[in-house]
Amino acid sequence: MDMEHLLQRYFGTTDLNQVQVDAIPAATDRMQVDLGLEKDRGKRFALWSLLFMLDAAPALDTVFDDEADREAARNFMDLAAMAGPDEAP
Template identity: 35%
Template sequence: MDLDAISHHFFGTTDIDTLDPTALAAGRDRLSLAFGTEREPGRRFALWAVLRATGEAPAPHLAFKDPRELRAAELYASVLRQSETSED
């Protein structure tokens, strides 16, 4: 799954940081709806990762029931937290 393609599809741009609050909220709404209805695990994870990047993803334990998907999401979130902490 191409994260740039997801960003462009749901937000109209690959640079989400340039969006005004209204456009960001609208994109998040569209993305959340797609995440909630997606059944293919790889695509679902990619949608969740973009939601996570925008600060709107559900916690991994709420988003994923499959143990492997849950573990992958927890690891991804952990790496992002470490990255954010090391940038400070």
Template identity: 30%
Template structure:
């Protein structure tokens, strides 16, 4: 999935931080809904990564409670992101 395309799809721009609060909230709500109904594992994980980047992702245990492999991948992603942030 292309990050810029996802941001444009949900927010109408590839810079959601430039949106007013109402427009950003609408995009976030659309993203949460699509995440909740997505059945394809790789697409669901990609949507979660976008949500994480925006600071709105549920914890891996909640997001992927029925998909242990995705939960583990999300935890590894967060661990790597945390390590990069500390450096």
């Protein structure tokens, strides 16, 4: 599951600039439900990452049981912070 697939699935486009602002809450609600149901570690991380970029990610300890996954998420957050608001992944 890559980011383009997630964007297409939840927003109907791979370009976030084309997403209507009022569509974001419903999409993030669906992503949060799917995140809670998803068992695959990679897919969970991809969903959480997109939710993070949309400022809707749940706390790490509620999403990731494995410390390595939590550390990967922290690294992602650090990289996003270093990129700045205009360059976030």
